[in-house]
Amino acid sequence: MIKNIWKEFRKNRAFRLGVILLLFFISMAVLAPVIAPYDPEALLGMPNQRPSAAHWLGTNDIGQDIFSELVYGSRISLKVGIVAALAVTTLGSTIGMVAGYYKGVVDKVFTVLTNVAMTIPSLPLTILLVGFLKTGMLGMVVAICITAWAGTARVVRAKVLQIRELPYIQIEKLMGVSDFKVLFKHIVPNIADIVMTRCALSVGGAMMTETSLSFLGLGSFTQKSWGNILHFAFYRNGVINNMWWWYLPPILCISGCMLGFVLVTHYGRSRSQLIKG
Template sequence: MSTEKMAKRAGTKKTKMNAAMIWGAAIVGVFVLVAVLAPVLAPYDPYKMGIPYIKPSAEHLLGTNDVGQDLLSELIYGTRISLFIGIFTSIIVTVVSLTLSLLSGYYKGAIDKAVTAITNITMGLPDLALTILLIAYLNPGKLSVIISISLTAWTGTARILRSRVLQLCEMPFIKIEQAIGMNDFIIMIKHIVPNLKDIILSRAALSVSAAMMTEAGLSFLGLGDFGAKSWGTILHYAFYQNGVIRNYYWWYLPPILCTSLAVLGFMLLGYYGAQKAKLVKNA
């Protein structure tokens, strides 16, 4: 392949990466802004009851639910809960995965075998069934949802990071630092972790999207935190109060669209991070 064709292909790939980053950041940015400004943007108190089943109108842009709560206000406040659960789950998943991958990839031996065994066993378990089981034994609430999802979602990230840590540990600059007696913790923090940042950001973004989808699914099944408004709980009540059968599309479509868009935004950011990590690795 000629140099010109290779340069053209690289330029096209970089353009796609930048487009993914721009669109992903724009979508996520809008949802973050809505979450922060929820008290200002919401036209009503999402818990205030009124006339039920009002169709979309100038007074209620998305209508009302079965107890007369404004659906637009619910949707806006639901952004906070859905993002909160997604982001905090991602933080836990990232910290656990990074810690285990550093210990496993750096020290190898018995530690690596133990971490690999735990990872393989956890990956062999059905994620959704285990998450449902954990929530059933924990007190209902956002914290139990975050913990339950986190305990089953860390394995993929841990395997990818461990593989990269093993590669980095064979690099000459790491070998030199080990030979001169530099502290292991300093080597990990100052020299290994910075070389993992693109993978970490990519997997963190994908973890947010996965957690948001899982939370929506759990809430739809009746296992979420019903003391708080989330897109999943809105969808749950729309289904169980026959909103779908009655074709109250203004009730069930908005949370589906919001969840899909938010997931798409984080997945685009994850794609950008993954492609950037490949470029750095191949450089």
Template sequence: MTSVPDVEGALDARTLVHRTRSFRSVSALLAIAFLVVLGLVSLLAPLLPLDPTTTDLAARWQPPSAEHWFGTDELGRDYFSRVVYGGRISLTVGILAMAAATAIGVVVGLVAGYAGGRLDDLLMRFVDFLSSIPWMVLVIVVSVFLKPGLWTIILVIGAFSWMATARLVRAETLSLRERPYVGYARYIGVRRVLVVGRHVLPDAAPTIIVAATASISNAILTESALSFLGLGIQPPMASWGSLLETAQDSLQAAPYLALIPGILILLTVLSFNVLGDALRQSVSEGGA
């Protein structure tokens, strides 16, 4: 006769198999490998022999070669160094803006979903109001009144990209608050903050993780668009978006100046989206 612990162990193993199977696809493995390499290069950039600021007018617009892997730009700067340090900025913006947006969205979603009633209606109408405004218009208007820079762009993106996360967390909270153990905790008089922190938030964590993954790619795209319009990262700093902006005047002489950061933005956003899909599939299969 099979014991209860054996059955629980088999169920846990089955759940683990389902959750890891989503990451075995070629696309998921390639996405994870690309993001790991990109993250390591960005973190180790200060330790590498890279100089993104030294100019050499005699060597400008050189094509990719053994000496300059990505060629040189209009001022003769090594473009590989510029792209690596630009990637550091783009990833920093993506991760920090995601953290800010996720924090705001989680708090609003938990409060709205658990409290319900008028407070839920008020918060959701506010979310609907912000969502009805085109995000690019909203971010551009706010950016005009703030001094352009790294922290400004992080603040602006984080402050106006949390609405989707709030909706997801609210929907998950509405479901979780009807669970028997949550109802029992309320019945015995456990404070709301403790109920949410101990029961609702941990069970909503998979949904939050999936939403956070999507937020990173959205933040990178937003930063690239703003920097391309001249409202984002300002010189001497460079991001992939600002590199695209400066490459406009040299498309005929050096098309690689636009192609390289453009391809990296595409691959990075695609990798985060693939990772998010794998996480979403893992969560659904694990809960099935």
């Protein structure tokens, strides 16, 4: 798999760009204390300053350094995106795998649940759940997980239905090999590429949801995130006063990060091959 990824990185410009973008934003998040020149919460003086040598992206309406906010904001945005994506992928993959492997009544029950989940508009339901849970970032992750698992479950189920009918799996089942062994020896390796692809897509989707919720004021006001920065830029007249250095950088960061995940997911897919034995 590593060889396939390296080969894809060398020959595919779009995939290479996606990897570079993601490495850039991940490095920004990890090295935030080193990169940011100021404490993002510090009140540094004159508010609404334009970009300068002292403040590369100016200051907001209370004198905080916007560049430092942006750098530290990458931590929360990526953290919510990655944690929520892992939760969504784990839940969706487990449901899809169980439904596809056991079929029958189990499959019918999970199929109905999946169809119902996919018919409910996710953003309004997420807003309601976040408002009800009121537990900050944890509540946001839980809400995203509850509303976003169905797509992954459907894709994984379809793949498992195909894999379980392969002759060598049917032979092992006839020989009395346990379902647990079949699932983890044959099914899981064969759906690994799809699961990783869905996880990467889910990170981008979760980040977009976090941005939307924070922009609406449902995020945590004690922690900086890109959506949080946009919220204050909009509600404190940064957009009306054309303070582009306040609202444009987080928009570019969100767009760049989303583009990175899309490019890696779309162009970096390794051709899935059924693993036998």
